[in-house]
């Protein structure tokens with residue numbers, strides 16, 4: 001006797017990325033379909049699911065089920081961001097830009113060139129501005145913290161790293177040149193001493209030239225809750241702000257080259273860090289992914 005295949009409910013999704021940092025996006029305006037860790041891991045699985053560095057639910061403030069995301073005027077779009085391993089993060093810089101692209105392409109929001117849309121995240125309200133084909137996010141003020149040692153495969157000895165908060169935690173390590181950066185093996189998470197209580201995203205940055213008030217950086221990242229990714233927006237901001245600090249404030253504009261492309265970071269007159277770059281939706285479909293046990 002043949003068994004009928006199990007039918008899983010189907011959910012509309014989109015797949016998007018910002019410089020190769022990729023996300024599964026779902027719309028849940030009424031807050032009727034909260035995510036959980038198992039569902040996120042299943043959707044983000046690159047072989048058994050759709051695949052992504054993270055999963056993002058678009059939900060309206062007031063119906064999110066999360067106090068931080070509900071802390072905005074009712075109806076404000078909220079970004080419910082999850083890492084691929086099923087953990088939540090406070091913030092995602094590429095994610096918030098891809099999120100706005102998704103809202104625009106789904107007809108859930110509109111934004112003329114130069115206009116700003118407010119999005120509530122677990123790290124507060126972020127403003128996203130349309131700049132021609134690019135989307136630019138005001139990630140707000142950043143905080144430089146203390147030092148900790150960072151050990152990683154491919155580095156001869158542990159190196160000093162600087163804590164930077166962009167709403168989510170980062171540790172930035174400066175490397176001497178491209179050979180050191182390219183020689184890193186980031187399959188395993190870098191070891192931090194002291195250990196970061198909530199974990200941290202770790203950026204390895206090679207500072208380049210500073211000319212005409214614009215600095216250049218090459219960067220690779222190991223993301224908390226994901227692994228090595230092709231890009232990390234808050235990580236690019238953290239790396240740029242650490243290198244700016246080490247340079248004595250030599251520039252307020254930084255070009256950050258990551259394996260997935262190029263991002264720009266700029267500090268405005270209020271000390272807010274803006275992250276600018278491409279954000280694209282590349283696929284849409286119906287997900288019937290079920291958690292695997």
Ligand SMILES: N[C@@H](CCC[C@H](N)C(=O)O)C(=O)O
Pocket residue numbers: 021054083088089090091092093094095168169201223224225226231232233234235
């Ligand atoms: N890729 C994101 C950051 C995503 C969250 C991060 N892994 C964390 O746990 O804090 C970005 O573009 O900022």
